[in-house]
Every structure is written in structure tokens, then in C-alpha cells.
Amino acid sequence: MELDRLDREIIGALVEDARATYAEIGQQVGLSASAVKRRVDRLREAGAITGFSARVAPQALGWTTEAYVELFCQGKTKPSDIAMAVAKFPEVVGAATITGEADAILHIRATDVRHVERVIERIAAMSFVVRTKSSIVLSRLVDTPAGSAVPASRNGSPIGG
Numbered sequence: 686m687e688l689d690r691l692d693r694e695i696i697g698a699l700v701e702d703a704r705a706t707y708a709e710i711g712q713q714v715g716l717s718a719s720a721v722k723r724r725v726d727r728l729r730e731a732g733a734i735t736g737f738s739a740r741v742a743p744q745a746l747g748w749t750t751e752a753y754v755e756l757f758c759q760g761k762t763k764p765s766d767i768a769m770a771v772a773k774f775p776e777v778v779g780a781a782t783i784t785g786e787a788d789a790i791l792h793i794r795a796t797d798v799r800h801v802e803r804v805i806e807r808i809a810a811m812s813f814v815v816r817t818k819s820s821i822v823l824s825r826l827v828d829t830p831a832g833s834a835v836p837a838s839r840n841g842s843p844i845g846g
Contacts, residue, residue: 686731691716695724696734703737748794752801754808755787755818762788762813770811776804787818 688696694714698705707718707725714721728734743749756767764782767789771777779792791808795801798821809817 686728686733688733692724692728692733695721696728699725699734699737703739743794747796750795750797750801751822752793752795752805753820753822754791754793754805755783756789756791756808757786757815757817758788758813759815764789766813770813771808774804774808776800 691714695710698710698713707721710716711718711721716724725734743751758767767782768780771780771789771791774793776793776795777791778794781790782788783790793801793804795804801819801821805817805819808814
């Protein structure tokens with residue numbers, strides 16, 4: 686789907702505050718509330734907007750420790766098999782296949798280092814895992830919420846705009 690400048694501004698406003706009214710967003714982007722609603726409906730239908738949610742600080746839920754764990758798997762383990770296996774762990778908040786030596790990387794949030802260790806032990810015990818390599822996060826330097834950055838083209842203007 687091709688997004689124009691107004692679509693991007695509307696999405697940006699919703700990322701900033703998903704509870705903003707169409708009238709409030711309209712004031713920001715120069716449209717009527719009904720025009721904003723039509724665009725949001727179209728963006729939802731097209732799959733550009735996949736839903737609305739609250740962003741909660743992990744620390745508020747007691748998840749004060751995070752780690753990244755590289756998985757090294759046996760043979761040709763399918764990404765879907767890795768995904769199904771690690772999705773069972775509520776501590777795994779992100780997972781991706783990657784380039785390099787490892788097959789996948791997991792983002793883990795936990796209550797403390799011991800909790801991270803127990804999760805890694807359970808993951809390492811899965812039949813397809815040969816070994817793991819983990820890194821504990823000391824501090825976050827940049828923490829942009831997913832979907833909040835609007836990519837720009839190489840010439841500096843927004844992509845699709």
C-alpha cells in the first residue's frame with residue numbers, strides 16, 4: 686500500500702497517542718474528523734494499521750532484566766519450528782531469524798538474572814538447540830516503539846510520500 690504524507694501524519698499521531706480522537710488528529714494534520722476516520726478505516730482495511738494497544742513499561746510489570754539470546758540449531762531447523770517452540774515462553778518478547786553463525790535471536794524479558802538463566806536453560810534443553818549465546822542488556826540507548834518511526838527514502842523524503 687502506498688502511503689501519502691497525510692496517511693503518515695495520521696499514523697504518527699496514532700502511534701503517539703492511540704486514544705486521540707479523530708477531531709484531535711484532524712486538527713494536527715489539517716483534516717476534518719470524518720476525513721481522518723475514513724483514512725484510518727482505509728488504512729486498517731489495507732493492513733497498514735493492524736490494531737491499537739497500550740504501551741506498558743516492562744518495569745511496571747516486574748520485568749526489569751532483559752537479554753538477547755542467539756540460538757544455534759541442528760541441521761536445517763525450520764524457522765516455523767523455532768517460532769512455535771519459543772512462543773510458549775512468555776519471557777520471549779521477540780524472535781527473529783538472522784544472518785551470521787546463529788540461526789535465530791531471541792529477546793527475553795525477565796524479573797532478574799536468575800529468571801533469565803532459567804529461561805535460557807529451558808530453551809537450551811529443546812531438542813533442536815545445539816547451543817546458545819546470551820547477552821544481558823545493561824542499559825537501553827535508543828528505544829523507539831515498534832511502528833513509531835516513519836522510514837525515509839535515500840533522498841530524505843518519506844517513502845511513499
